[in-house]
Amino acid sequence: MPVVIAVWLGDGILRTVARRNGGGARAMVVATFWPSLVRGARMIEIHDLTKRHGPRAVVDGLSFTVRPGRVTGFLGPNGAGKSTTMRMILGLDAPTSGTALVVGERYRDLRRPLRQVGALLDAGAVHPGRSARAHLAAIAAANRIPPSRIDEVLGLTGLGSTRGRVGAFSLGMKQRLGVAAALLGDPGILMLDEPVNGLDPEGIHWIRTLMRELAAEGRTVLVSSHLMSEMALTADHLVIIGKGRLIADTPTAAFLKNTSRTDILVRASRPQELRSLLMSHGAQVAVEADGALAVTGLEPHIVGDLAAAARIGVHELTVRSASLEEAFMAITGDAVDYRAGSIERTHQS
Protein backbone atom coordinates (compact mmCIF):
# COMPACT_ATOMS: atom_id res chain seq x y z
CA MET A 1 0.00 0.00 0.00
CA PRO A 2 2.84 2.49 0.74
CA VAL A 3 3.97 1.83 -2.82
CA VAL A 4 0.63 3.05 -4.12
CA ILE A 5 0.88 6.22 -2.05
CA ALA A 6 4.48 6.80 -3.13
CA VAL A 7 3.57 6.36 -6.79
CA TRP A 8 0.61 8.67 -6.40
CA LEU A 9 2.61 11.43 -4.71
CA GLY A 10 5.57 10.94 -7.06
CA ASP A 11 3.31 11.15 -10.05
CA GLY A 12 1.80 14.41 -8.79
CA ILE A 13 5.18 15.98 -8.03
CA LEU A 14 6.65 14.99 -11.38
CA ARG A 15 3.71 16.41 -13.24
CA THR A 16 3.92 19.68 -11.34
CA VAL A 17 7.64 19.97 -12.04
CA ALA A 18 7.06 19.21 -15.70
CA ARG A 19 4.34 21.82 -15.84
CA ARG A 20 6.51 24.42 -14.15
CA ASN A 21 9.76 23.83 -16.03
CA GLY A 22 8.73 22.10 -19.22
CA GLY A 23 8.23 23.63 -22.61
CA GLY A 24 4.54 23.87 -21.95
CA ALA A 25 4.97 26.38 -19.14
CA ARG A 26 5.99 29.32 -21.28
CA ALA A 27 3.32 28.59 -23.83
CA MET A 28 0.81 28.50 -20.98
CA VAL A 29 1.86 31.92 -19.71
CA VAL A 30 1.78 33.37 -23.21
CA ALA A 31 -1.56 31.75 -23.90
CA THR A 32 -3.00 33.29 -20.77
CA PHE A 33 -1.97 36.84 -21.55
CA TRP A 34 -1.71 37.02 -25.33
CA PRO A 35 -4.05 34.37 -26.63
CA SER A 36 -4.05 35.69 -30.18
CA LEU A 37 -0.28 35.23 -30.52
CA VAL A 38 -0.32 31.52 -29.96
CA ARG A 39 -1.10 28.87 -32.52
CA GLY A 40 -4.33 27.22 -31.57
CA ALA A 41 -5.51 30.29 -29.72
CA ARG A 42 -9.22 30.24 -29.08
CA MET A 43 -9.65 27.14 -31.19
CA ILE A 44 -10.89 23.67 -30.53
CA GLU A 45 -8.84 21.19 -32.52
CA ILE A 46 -9.93 17.59 -32.73
CA HIS A 47 -7.66 15.02 -34.36
CA ASP A 48 -8.75 11.49 -35.10
CA LEU A 49 -10.70 11.32 -31.86
CA THR A 50 -12.12 7.92 -30.96
CA LYS A 51 -14.06 6.70 -27.96
CA ARG A 52 -15.02 3.07 -27.59
CA HIS A 53 -17.26 1.46 -25.02
CA GLY A 54 -16.32 -2.16 -25.51
CA PRO A 55 -16.68 -3.01 -29.19
CA ARG A 56 -18.98 -0.05 -29.88
CA ALA A 57 -17.36 3.15 -31.13
CA VAL A 58 -19.32 6.10 -29.77
CA VAL A 59 -16.94 8.52 -31.47
CA ASP A 60 -15.06 7.11 -34.43
CA GLY A 61 -12.02 8.86 -35.88
CA LEU A 62 -13.48 12.34 -35.66
CA SER A 63 -11.40 15.32 -36.85
CA PHE A 64 -12.48 18.93 -37.11
CA THR A 65 -11.48 22.40 -35.99
CA VAL A 66 -13.73 24.99 -34.40
CA ARG A 67 -12.61 28.51 -35.20
CA PRO A 68 -13.21 31.83 -33.46
CA GLY A 69 -15.51 34.60 -34.61
CA ARG A 70 -18.42 32.45 -35.66
CA VAL A 71 -21.06 30.18 -34.20
CA THR A 72 -20.32 26.57 -35.07
CA GLY A 73 -23.31 24.24 -34.91
CA PHE A 74 -22.51 20.71 -33.83
CA LEU A 75 -25.27 18.63 -35.33
CA GLY A 76 -26.23 15.03 -35.23
CA PRO A 77 -29.09 12.71 -34.34
CA ASN A 78 -29.46 11.58 -30.74
CA GLY A 79 -26.66 9.16 -29.88
CA ALA A 80 -24.37 10.46 -32.61
CA GLY A 81 -21.61 11.19 -30.09
CA LYS A 82 -21.96 14.97 -29.67
CA SER A 83 -22.01 14.98 -25.87
CA THR A 84 -19.24 12.39 -25.64
CA THR A 85 -17.08 14.54 -27.93
CA MET A 86 -17.73 17.58 -25.75
CA ARG A 87 -16.86 15.64 -22.61
CA MET A 88 -13.60 14.51 -24.20
CA ILE A 89 -12.77 18.12 -25.13
CA LEU A 90 -13.21 19.00 -21.44
CA GLY A 91 -11.06 16.09 -20.27
CA LEU A 92 -14.02 14.48 -18.52
CA ASP A 93 -13.96 11.35 -20.65
CA ALA A 94 -10.64 9.91 -21.73
CA PRO A 95 -10.39 9.28 -25.50
CA THR A 96 -9.58 5.73 -26.58
CA SER A 97 -7.28 7.36 -29.14
CA GLY A 98 -6.75 10.73 -30.78
CA THR A 99 -6.54 14.18 -29.25
CA ALA A 100 -8.76 17.10 -28.42
CA LEU A 101 -6.98 20.40 -27.87
CA VAL A 102 -8.26 23.75 -26.66
CA VAL A 103 -6.10 26.86 -27.11
CA GLY A 104 -3.44 24.45 -28.38
CA GLU A 105 -3.30 22.39 -25.18
CA ARG A 106 -4.99 19.45 -23.58
CA TYR A 107 -7.77 20.76 -21.35
CA ARG A 108 -6.27 18.99 -18.33
CA ASP A 109 -3.11 21.05 -18.69
CA LEU A 110 -4.92 24.39 -18.46
CA ARG A 111 -4.23 26.06 -15.17
CA ARG A 112 -7.45 28.00 -14.70
CA PRO A 113 -9.51 26.41 -17.44
CA LEU A 114 -12.75 28.28 -16.82
CA ARG A 115 -11.04 31.50 -17.87
CA GLN A 116 -10.40 29.98 -21.29
CA VAL A 117 -13.25 27.55 -21.83
CA GLY A 118 -16.81 27.86 -20.57
CA ALA A 119 -19.13 24.91 -20.98
CA LEU A 120 -22.77 24.08 -20.42
CA LEU A 121 -23.18 20.32 -20.56
CA ASP A 122 -26.22 19.55 -18.44
CA ALA A 123 -28.42 22.22 -16.96
CA GLY A 124 -29.66 19.75 -14.35
CA ALA A 125 -26.16 19.33 -12.92
CA VAL A 126 -26.76 21.52 -9.90
CA HIS A 127 -27.34 20.74 -6.24
CA PRO A 128 -31.05 21.47 -5.72
CA GLY A 129 -30.42 22.82 -2.22
CA ARG A 130 -28.04 25.58 -3.23
CA SER A 131 -28.91 29.09 -4.39
CA ALA A 132 -27.87 30.23 -7.85
CA ARG A 133 -25.43 32.65 -6.26
CA ALA A 134 -23.82 29.96 -4.08
CA HIS A 135 -23.57 27.60 -7.05
CA LEU A 136 -21.71 30.23 -9.06
CA ALA A 137 -19.60 31.30 -6.08
CA ALA A 138 -18.27 27.75 -5.67
CA ILE A 139 -17.34 27.55 -9.36
CA ALA A 140 -15.76 31.03 -9.33
CA ALA A 141 -13.64 30.27 -6.26
CA ALA A 142 -12.11 27.21 -7.91
CA ASN A 143 -10.58 29.33 -10.68
CA ARG A 144 -9.96 32.53 -8.72
CA ILE A 145 -12.64 34.40 -10.61
CA PRO A 146 -13.54 37.60 -8.72
CA PRO A 147 -16.92 37.39 -6.93
CA SER A 148 -18.04 40.60 -8.65
CA ARG A 149 -18.31 38.53 -11.83
CA ILE A 150 -21.15 36.50 -10.25
CA ASP A 151 -23.53 39.47 -10.28
CA GLU A 152 -22.44 40.31 -13.82
CA VAL A 153 -23.33 36.90 -15.23
CA LEU A 154 -26.54 36.72 -13.21
CA GLY A 155 -27.55 40.04 -14.76
CA LEU A 156 -26.43 38.92 -18.22
CA THR A 157 -28.61 35.81 -18.06
CA GLY A 158 -31.65 37.52 -16.58
CA LEU A 159 -31.34 35.81 -13.22
CA GLY A 160 -30.34 38.95 -11.34
CA SER A 161 -33.45 39.12 -9.21
CA THR A 162 -33.71 35.38 -8.59
CA ARG A 163 -34.02 34.21 -5.03
CA GLY A 164 -34.24 30.83 -3.46
CA ARG A 165 -32.88 27.40 -4.12
CA VAL A 166 -32.08 25.98 -7.53
CA GLY A 167 -34.34 22.99 -6.89
CA ALA A 168 -37.34 25.25 -7.44
CA PHE A 169 -36.05 26.55 -10.79
CA SER A 170 -37.80 25.75 -14.06
CA LEU A 171 -35.76 23.98 -16.74
CA GLY A 172 -35.46 27.29 -18.57
CA MET A 173 -34.03 29.02 -15.50
CA LYS A 174 -31.60 26.14 -15.00
CA GLN A 175 -30.46 26.56 -18.61
CA ARG A 176 -29.87 30.25 -17.91
CA LEU A 177 -27.91 29.35 -14.78
CA GLY A 178 -25.86 26.89 -16.82
CA VAL A 179 -25.07 29.61 -19.34
CA ALA A 180 -24.19 31.96 -16.47
CA ALA A 181 -21.73 29.37 -15.15
CA ALA A 182 -20.20 28.98 -18.61
CA LEU A 183 -19.73 32.75 -18.93
CA LEU A 184 -18.30 33.12 -15.41
CA GLY A 185 -14.63 33.09 -16.44
CA ASP A 186 -15.24 35.38 -19.45
CA PRO A 187 -13.77 32.61 -21.64
CA GLY A 188 -12.64 32.86 -25.24
CA ILE A 189 -14.17 29.49 -26.02
CA LEU A 190 -17.76 28.53 -25.25
CA MET A 191 -19.28 25.10 -25.58
CA LEU A 192 -23.00 24.63 -25.11
CA ASP A 193 -24.71 21.25 -25.28
CA GLU A 194 -28.33 21.60 -26.43
CA PRO A 195 -28.78 25.02 -24.81
CA VAL A 196 -32.26 25.72 -26.21
CA ASN A 197 -33.79 22.64 -24.56
CA GLY A 198 -36.50 23.74 -22.19
CA LEU A 199 -36.35 27.39 -23.14
CA ASP A 200 -39.46 29.33 -24.08
CA PRO A 201 -39.52 31.33 -27.34
CA GLU A 202 -38.21 34.43 -25.59
CA GLY A 203 -35.41 32.36 -24.06
CA ILE A 204 -34.54 30.79 -27.41
CA HIS A 205 -34.34 34.22 -28.99
CA TRP A 206 -32.17 35.39 -26.11
CA ILE A 207 -29.68 32.55 -26.39
CA ARG A 208 -29.48 32.88 -30.19
CA THR A 209 -28.67 36.57 -29.86
CA LEU A 210 -26.20 35.88 -27.06
CA MET A 211 -24.31 33.25 -29.07
CA ARG A 212 -24.11 35.57 -32.08
CA GLU A 213 -22.83 38.41 -29.90
CA LEU A 214 -20.22 36.21 -28.27
CA ALA A 215 -19.00 35.05 -31.67
CA ALA A 216 -18.98 38.64 -32.95
CA GLU A 217 -16.66 39.52 -30.07
CA GLY A 218 -14.16 37.08 -31.56
CA ARG A 219 -14.95 34.14 -29.33
CA THR A 220 -15.19 30.54 -30.41
CA VAL A 221 -18.71 29.21 -29.95
CA LEU A 222 -19.56 25.53 -30.37
CA VAL A 223 -23.21 24.70 -29.84
CA SER A 224 -24.70 21.26 -30.24
CA SER A 225 -28.21 20.46 -31.34
CA HIS A 226 -30.20 17.70 -32.93
CA LEU A 227 -32.48 20.28 -34.55
CA MET A 228 -31.36 21.30 -38.02
CA SER A 229 -33.82 24.18 -38.24
CA GLU A 230 -32.49 25.68 -35.02
CA MET A 231 -28.92 25.53 -36.27
CA ALA A 232 -29.85 27.00 -39.64
CA LEU A 233 -30.97 30.11 -37.80
CA THR A 234 -28.05 30.30 -35.36
CA ALA A 235 -24.90 28.77 -36.78
CA ASP A 236 -22.52 30.21 -39.35
CA HIS A 237 -20.76 26.91 -39.75
CA LEU A 238 -21.90 23.33 -39.34
CA VAL A 239 -20.13 20.23 -38.14
CA ILE A 240 -22.48 17.31 -38.72
CA ILE A 241 -21.79 13.87 -37.28
CA GLY A 242 -23.61 10.57 -37.27
CA LYS A 243 -22.65 7.36 -35.47
CA GLY A 244 -19.53 9.12 -34.22
CA ARG A 245 -18.24 9.90 -37.71
CA LEU A 246 -17.89 13.23 -39.48
CA ILE A 247 -20.54 13.68 -42.17
CA ALA A 248 -20.08 17.32 -43.08
CA ASP A 249 -17.90 20.26 -42.05
CA THR A 250 -19.25 23.15 -44.05
CA PRO A 251 -20.52 26.74 -43.92
CA THR A 252 -24.23 26.76 -43.16
CA ALA A 253 -25.08 28.72 -46.31
CA ALA A 254 -23.32 26.19 -48.55
CA PHE A 255 -25.01 23.31 -46.79
CA LEU A 256 -28.44 24.84 -47.25
CA LYS A 257 -27.79 25.58 -50.90
CA ASN A 258 -26.60 22.07 -51.66
CA THR A 259 -29.11 20.08 -49.74
CA SER A 260 -32.39 21.96 -49.89
CA ARG A 261 -33.11 20.91 -53.48
CA THR A 262 -36.59 21.28 -54.84
CA ASP A 263 -38.38 19.16 -57.44
CA ILE A 264 -41.66 19.13 -59.28
CA LEU A 265 -44.25 16.44 -58.83
CA VAL A 266 -46.18 15.81 -62.04
CA ARG A 267 -49.14 13.51 -62.62
CA ALA A 268 -50.11 13.19 -66.23
CA SER A 269 -52.41 11.22 -68.52
CA ARG A 270 -49.47 9.66 -70.40
CA PRO A 271 -46.58 9.69 -67.92
CA GLN A 272 -44.16 7.57 -69.97
CA GLU A 273 -44.47 9.89 -72.96
CA LEU A 274 -44.10 12.99 -70.80
CA ARG A 275 -41.07 11.49 -69.10
CA SER A 276 -39.27 10.98 -72.42
CA LEU A 277 -40.26 14.46 -73.57
CA LEU A 278 -38.98 16.15 -70.40
CA MET A 279 -35.76 14.15 -70.45
CA SER A 280 -35.14 15.17 -74.04
CA HIS A 281 -35.30 18.76 -72.80
CA GLY A 282 -32.65 18.13 -70.16
CA ALA A 283 -34.70 17.24 -67.09
CA GLN A 284 -33.96 14.45 -64.65
CA VAL A 285 -37.10 12.48 -64.05
CA ALA A 286 -37.70 9.83 -61.42
CA VAL A 287 -40.83 7.72 -61.34
CA GLU A 288 -42.41 7.41 -57.93
CA ALA A 289 -44.18 4.36 -56.60
CA ASP A 290 -47.65 5.50 -57.70
CA GLY A 291 -46.50 6.43 -61.20
CA ALA A 292 -46.09 10.15 -60.56
CA LEU A 293 -43.01 11.87 -61.97
CA ALA A 294 -40.47 13.70 -59.85
CA VAL A 295 -38.85 16.25 -62.12
CA THR A 296 -35.72 18.30 -61.53
CA GLY A 297 -33.76 20.52 -63.85
CA LEU A 298 -36.66 22.35 -65.51
CA GLU A 299 -38.74 25.28 -64.36
CA PRO A 300 -42.41 24.47 -63.58
CA HIS A 301 -43.86 26.65 -66.37
CA ILE A 302 -41.65 24.94 -68.95
CA VAL A 303 -42.88 21.53 -67.76
CA GLY A 304 -46.47 22.73 -68.15
CA ASP A 305 -45.89 24.28 -71.59
CA LEU A 306 -44.11 21.18 -72.89
CA ALA A 307 -46.97 18.96 -71.71
CA ALA A 308 -49.55 21.28 -73.30
CA ALA A 309 -47.68 21.39 -76.62
CA ALA A 310 -47.63 17.58 -76.69
CA ARG A 311 -51.33 17.50 -75.76
CA ILE A 312 -50.61 15.50 -72.60
CA GLY A 313 -53.15 16.07 -69.84
CA VAL A 314 -51.59 17.32 -66.65
CA HIS A 315 -53.52 16.28 -63.53
CA GLU A 316 -51.21 17.72 -60.99
CA LEU A 317 -48.09 19.88 -61.00
CA THR A 318 -46.65 20.65 -57.58
CA VAL A 319 -43.39 22.30 -56.63
CA ARG A 320 -41.98 20.44 -53.64
CA SER A 321 -39.14 21.78 -51.54
CA ALA A 322 -37.32 19.53 -49.10
CA SER A 323 -37.44 20.93 -45.60
CA LEU A 324 -34.24 21.41 -43.66
CA GLU A 325 -35.17 18.52 -41.44
CA GLU A 326 -35.59 16.30 -44.49
CA ALA A 327 -32.21 17.42 -45.79
CA PHE A 328 -30.71 16.64 -42.41
CA MET A 329 -32.37 13.24 -42.33
CA ALA A 330 -31.17 12.54 -45.85
CA ILE A 331 -27.57 13.32 -44.97
CA THR A 332 -27.59 11.49 -41.64
CA GLY A 333 -30.03 8.80 -42.82
CA ASP A 334 -27.52 5.98 -42.79
CA ALA A 335 -26.09 7.14 -39.51
CA VAL A 336 -29.14 7.16 -37.31
CA ASP A 337 -28.82 4.81 -34.38
CA TYR A 338 -32.34 4.76 -33.14
CA ARG A 339 -34.62 4.77 -36.13
CA ALA A 340 -38.37 4.63 -35.77
CA GLY A 341 -39.82 1.28 -36.72
CA SER A 342 -41.25 2.27 -40.08
CA ILE A 343 -40.68 5.56 -41.80
CA GLU A 344 -42.73 6.00 -44.94
CA ARG A 345 -40.55 8.00 -47.27
CA THR A 346 -42.87 9.94 -49.54
CA HIS A 347 -40.16 12.02 -51.04
CA GLN A 348 -37.39 10.59 -53.17
CA SER A 349 -34.61 12.87 -54.20
Place this chain on the structure above:
Amino acid sequence: MSILTAPTTRGAVASEWIKLRTVRSTAFTVLVAVLAAVLVGTLDDTSAANNYASWTPAQQRSFDPVRYGFSGGFYVAVLAVGTLGVLSASSEYGTGLIRTTFAATPRRRQVLIAKSLVTGGLSLAVGLGVAFATFFLGQNSLSARHLDVGLGDPHVLRAVVGAGTFLAVFALVGLAVGVVVRRSAGGVALLFGLFFIAPMVFGALSDTLGGWTLQTAFESLSTTITLPPDAARPSAGQAVAVCAVHLVVAFAGAALLIERRDA
Protein backbone atom coordinates in the same frame (compact mmCIF):
# COMPACT_ATOMS: atom_id res chain seq x y z
CA MET B 1 3.62 17.59 -1.61
CA SER B 2 3.53 20.48 -4.03
CA ILE B 3 0.02 19.40 -4.97
CA LEU B 4 -1.11 20.62 -1.53
CA THR B 5 0.19 24.16 -1.98
CA ALA B 6 -0.58 24.60 -5.67
CA PRO B 7 -2.74 27.71 -6.25
CA THR B 8 -5.26 25.52 -8.04
CA THR B 9 -5.56 23.36 -4.91
CA ARG B 10 -6.20 26.48 -2.84
CA GLY B 11 -8.92 27.48 -5.28
CA ALA B 12 -10.42 24.02 -5.05
CA VAL B 13 -10.39 24.20 -1.25
CA ALA B 14 -12.20 27.56 -1.32
CA SER B 15 -14.71 26.08 -3.75
CA GLU B 16 -15.32 22.97 -1.64
CA TRP B 17 -15.78 25.06 1.48
CA ILE B 18 -18.46 27.14 -0.26
CA LYS B 19 -20.17 23.97 -1.46
CA LEU B 20 -20.13 22.42 2.00
CA ARG B 21 -21.56 25.40 3.83
CA THR B 22 -24.22 26.33 1.28
CA VAL B 23 -26.29 23.16 1.60
CA ARG B 24 -28.64 22.73 4.51
CA SER B 25 -27.72 19.10 5.04
CA THR B 26 -24.34 20.14 6.43
CA ALA B 27 -25.77 22.30 9.19
CA PHE B 28 -28.46 19.70 9.84
CA THR B 29 -25.92 16.90 10.11
CA VAL B 30 -23.69 18.87 12.47
CA LEU B 31 -26.71 19.76 14.61
CA VAL B 32 -27.82 16.13 14.82
CA ALA B 33 -24.29 15.02 15.67
CA VAL B 34 -23.84 17.59 18.42
CA LEU B 35 -27.28 17.15 19.98
CA ALA B 36 -27.26 13.34 19.90
CA ALA B 37 -23.75 12.97 21.31
CA VAL B 38 -23.90 15.63 23.99
CA LEU B 39 -27.48 15.05 25.19
CA VAL B 40 -27.44 11.26 25.21
CA GLY B 41 -23.90 11.17 26.64
CA THR B 42 -24.82 13.48 29.48
CA LEU B 43 -28.05 11.58 30.19
CA ASP B 44 -26.14 8.27 30.27
CA ASP B 45 -23.60 9.65 32.73
CA THR B 46 -26.35 11.12 34.88
CA SER B 47 -28.14 7.78 35.04
CA ALA B 48 -24.85 6.01 35.80
CA ALA B 49 -24.25 8.38 38.70
CA ASN B 50 -27.75 7.75 40.02
CA ASN B 51 -27.61 3.96 39.71
CA TYR B 52 -23.96 3.25 40.46
CA ALA B 53 -24.66 2.23 44.06
CA SER B 54 -27.07 -0.51 42.95
CA TRP B 55 -24.63 -2.09 40.44
CA THR B 56 -22.81 -5.40 41.07
CA PRO B 57 -19.13 -5.13 42.04
CA ALA B 58 -18.17 -6.53 38.62
CA GLN B 59 -20.19 -3.81 36.90
CA GLN B 60 -18.63 -1.19 39.11
CA ARG B 61 -15.13 -2.46 38.35
CA SER B 62 -15.68 -2.29 34.61
CA PHE B 63 -17.23 1.20 34.76
CA ASP B 64 -15.28 3.53 32.51
CA PRO B 65 -16.18 7.14 33.38
CA VAL B 66 -15.01 8.45 29.98
CA ARG B 67 -16.15 5.68 27.65
CA TYR B 68 -19.59 5.53 29.29
CA GLY B 69 -20.49 8.97 27.90
CA PHE B 70 -19.31 8.05 24.37
CA SER B 71 -21.98 5.41 23.82
CA GLY B 72 -25.34 5.49 21.99
CA GLY B 73 -25.50 9.18 21.14
CA PHE B 74 -21.90 9.34 20.04
CA TYR B 75 -22.53 6.53 17.54
CA VAL B 76 -25.24 8.69 16.01
CA ALA B 77 -22.67 11.48 15.64
CA VAL B 78 -20.19 9.05 14.07
CA LEU B 79 -22.74 7.89 11.51
CA ALA B 80 -23.93 11.47 10.85
CA VAL B 81 -20.48 12.80 9.92
CA GLY B 82 -19.75 9.59 8.00
CA THR B 83 -22.85 10.26 5.92
CA LEU B 84 -21.69 13.86 5.46
CA GLY B 85 -18.40 12.53 4.10
CA VAL B 86 -20.07 10.14 1.66
CA LEU B 87 -22.51 12.80 0.43
CA SER B 88 -19.83 15.42 -0.18
CA ALA B 89 -18.64 13.21 -3.04
CA SER B 90 -21.64 11.08 -4.02
CA SER B 91 -24.15 13.94 -4.26
CA GLU B 92 -21.96 15.57 -6.92
CA TYR B 93 -21.88 12.37 -8.92
CA GLY B 94 -25.62 11.99 -8.45
CA THR B 95 -26.48 15.43 -9.84
CA GLY B 96 -23.71 15.56 -12.44
CA LEU B 97 -22.18 18.57 -10.70
CA ILE B 98 -18.94 16.58 -10.55
CA ARG B 99 -18.40 17.41 -14.24
CA THR B 100 -18.50 21.12 -13.45
CA THR B 101 -16.12 20.52 -10.56
CA PHE B 102 -13.67 18.61 -12.75
CA ALA B 103 -14.01 21.18 -15.54
CA ALA B 104 -12.91 23.85 -13.05
CA THR B 105 -10.16 21.67 -11.53
CA PRO B 106 -9.13 19.15 -14.18
CA ARG B 107 -6.42 17.59 -12.00
CA ARG B 108 -8.86 15.54 -10.06
CA ARG B 109 -6.64 14.57 -7.16
CA GLN B 110 -6.62 18.24 -6.23
CA VAL B 111 -10.39 17.94 -5.91
CA LEU B 112 -9.96 14.87 -3.71
CA ILE B 113 -7.42 16.69 -1.56
CA ALA B 114 -9.63 19.79 -1.31
CA LYS B 115 -12.66 17.73 -0.31
CA SER B 116 -10.55 15.84 2.26
CA LEU B 117 -9.22 19.04 3.82
CA VAL B 118 -12.67 20.64 4.02
CA THR B 119 -14.68 17.61 5.11
CA GLY B 120 -11.90 16.34 7.36
CA GLY B 121 -11.35 19.79 8.89
CA LEU B 122 -15.02 20.36 9.61
CA SER B 123 -15.58 16.88 11.06
CA LEU B 124 -12.43 17.15 13.16
CA ALA B 125 -13.61 20.47 14.60
CA VAL B 126 -17.10 19.08 15.22
CA GLY B 127 -15.68 15.83 16.63
CA LEU B 128 -13.33 17.49 19.10
CA GLY B 129 -16.00 20.00 20.12
CA VAL B 130 -18.54 17.25 20.68
CA ALA B 131 -16.06 15.00 22.48
CA PHE B 132 -14.90 17.67 24.92
CA ALA B 133 -18.45 18.95 25.51
CA THR B 134 -19.70 15.42 26.15
CA PHE B 135 -16.75 14.73 28.45
CA PHE B 136 -17.08 17.88 30.57
CA LEU B 137 -20.88 17.69 30.87
CA GLY B 138 -20.65 13.97 31.68
CA GLN B 139 -17.99 14.45 34.33
CA ASN B 140 -20.11 17.20 35.81
CA SER B 141 -22.94 14.67 36.24
CA LEU B 142 -20.61 11.98 37.57
CA SER B 143 -19.04 14.37 40.09
CA ALA B 144 -22.26 14.21 42.13
CA ARG B 145 -21.15 10.68 43.17
CA HIS B 146 -17.42 11.47 42.93
CA LEU B 147 -17.08 9.10 39.98
CA ASP B 148 -15.56 11.76 37.74
CA VAL B 149 -12.06 11.89 36.32
CA GLY B 150 -10.02 14.81 35.00
CA LEU B 151 -8.20 15.33 31.71
CA GLY B 152 -4.92 14.82 33.57
CA ASP B 153 -5.81 11.30 34.70
CA PRO B 154 -4.25 8.36 32.84
CA HIS B 155 -5.53 7.82 29.28
CA VAL B 156 -8.31 10.39 29.70
CA LEU B 157 -7.02 13.06 27.31
CA ARG B 158 -6.16 10.36 24.74
CA ALA B 159 -9.68 8.93 25.02
CA VAL B 160 -11.42 12.29 24.55
CA VAL B 161 -9.18 13.40 21.67
CA GLY B 162 -9.38 9.89 20.19
CA ALA B 163 -13.19 9.86 20.25
CA GLY B 164 -13.32 13.30 18.60
CA THR B 165 -10.68 12.50 16.00
CA PHE B 166 -12.44 9.27 15.11
CA LEU B 167 -15.30 11.36 13.71
CA ALA B 168 -12.88 12.94 11.23
CA VAL B 169 -11.42 9.53 10.36
CA PHE B 170 -14.87 8.12 9.71
CA ALA B 171 -15.94 11.15 7.65
CA LEU B 172 -12.80 10.81 5.51
CA VAL B 173 -13.34 7.08 5.00
CA GLY B 174 -16.91 8.04 4.02
CA LEU B 175 -15.61 10.61 1.53
CA ALA B 176 -13.31 8.06 -0.11
CA VAL B 177 -16.13 5.51 -0.20
CA GLY B 178 -18.35 8.16 -1.82
CA VAL B 179 -15.72 8.76 -4.52
CA VAL B 180 -15.36 5.04 -5.17
CA VAL B 181 -19.05 4.10 -5.10
CA ARG B 182 -20.42 7.36 -6.62
CA ARG B 183 -23.94 6.61 -5.34
CA SER B 184 -25.31 8.13 -2.13
CA ALA B 185 -27.40 5.16 -1.02
CA GLY B 186 -24.76 2.60 -1.91
CA GLY B 187 -21.98 4.65 -0.35
CA VAL B 188 -23.80 5.17 2.94
CA ALA B 189 -24.77 1.47 3.03
CA LEU B 190 -21.18 0.39 2.44
CA LEU B 191 -19.85 2.77 5.09
CA PHE B 192 -22.39 1.66 7.70
CA GLY B 193 -21.70 -1.95 6.77
CA LEU B 194 -18.02 -1.31 7.33
CA PHE B 195 -18.86 0.00 10.80
CA PHE B 196 -21.56 -2.46 11.92
CA ILE B 197 -21.28 -5.61 9.81
CA ALA B 198 -17.50 -5.89 9.43
CA PRO B 199 -16.92 -6.41 13.21
CA MET B 200 -19.48 -9.25 13.25
CA VAL B 201 -18.04 -10.95 10.17
CA PHE B 202 -14.38 -10.50 11.07
CA GLY B 203 -15.06 -11.20 14.75
CA ALA B 204 -16.68 -14.50 13.82
CA LEU B 205 -13.60 -15.46 11.79
CA SER B 206 -11.07 -14.65 14.50
CA ASP B 207 -10.54 -12.32 17.46
CA THR B 208 -7.44 -10.86 15.82
CA LEU B 209 -9.32 -9.95 12.65
CA GLY B 210 -12.20 -8.59 14.74
CA GLY B 211 -9.72 -6.16 16.31
CA TRP B 212 -8.98 -4.67 12.88
CA THR B 213 -12.34 -3.01 12.31
CA LEU B 214 -13.33 0.64 12.69
CA GLN B 215 -15.90 0.01 15.41
CA THR B 216 -13.46 -1.81 17.71
CA ALA B 217 -10.88 0.86 16.92
CA PHE B 218 -13.33 3.53 18.06
CA GLU B 219 -14.11 1.61 21.25
CA SER B 220 -10.42 1.20 22.03
CA LEU B 221 -9.64 4.83 21.34
CA SER B 222 -12.36 6.08 23.68
CA THR B 223 -11.62 3.66 26.54
CA THR B 224 -9.56 4.59 29.62
CA ILE B 225 -9.61 1.52 31.84
CA THR B 226 -6.82 -0.99 31.40
CA LEU B 227 -8.96 -4.06 32.12
CA PRO B 228 -10.96 -4.45 28.95
CA PRO B 229 -14.14 -6.45 29.40
CA ASP B 230 -13.75 -7.60 25.82
CA ALA B 231 -10.61 -9.65 25.23
CA ALA B 232 -10.71 -8.90 21.50
CA ARG B 233 -10.37 -5.17 22.04
CA PRO B 234 -7.08 -3.92 20.63
CA SER B 235 -4.73 -1.44 22.27
CA ALA B 236 -5.03 2.28 21.56
CA GLY B 237 -1.91 2.09 19.45
CA GLN B 238 -3.38 -0.67 17.33
CA ALA B 239 -6.60 1.33 17.05
CA VAL B 240 -4.64 4.19 15.49
CA ALA B 241 -3.08 1.70 13.08
CA VAL B 242 -6.53 0.33 12.21
CA CYS B 243 -7.73 3.85 11.38
CA ALA B 244 -4.60 4.52 9.32
CA VAL B 245 -5.02 1.31 7.33
CA HIS B 246 -8.65 2.12 6.56
CA LEU B 247 -7.72 5.64 5.44
CA VAL B 248 -4.81 4.47 3.29
CA VAL B 249 -6.79 1.73 1.56
CA ALA B 250 -9.84 3.93 1.01
CA PHE B 251 -7.83 6.89 -0.30
CA ALA B 252 -5.57 4.78 -2.50
CA GLY B 253 -8.71 3.41 -4.16
CA ALA B 254 -10.30 6.85 -4.43
CA ALA B 255 -7.12 8.50 -5.80
CA LEU B 256 -6.75 5.78 -8.40
CA LEU B 257 -10.37 5.67 -9.53
CA ILE B 258 -11.00 9.42 -9.53
CA GLU B 259 -8.34 9.84 -12.26
CA ARG B 260 -9.07 6.69 -14.20
CA ARG B 261 -12.79 6.81 -14.65
CA ASP B 262 -14.79 8.93 -17.06
CA ALA B 263 -16.83 11.53 -15.21
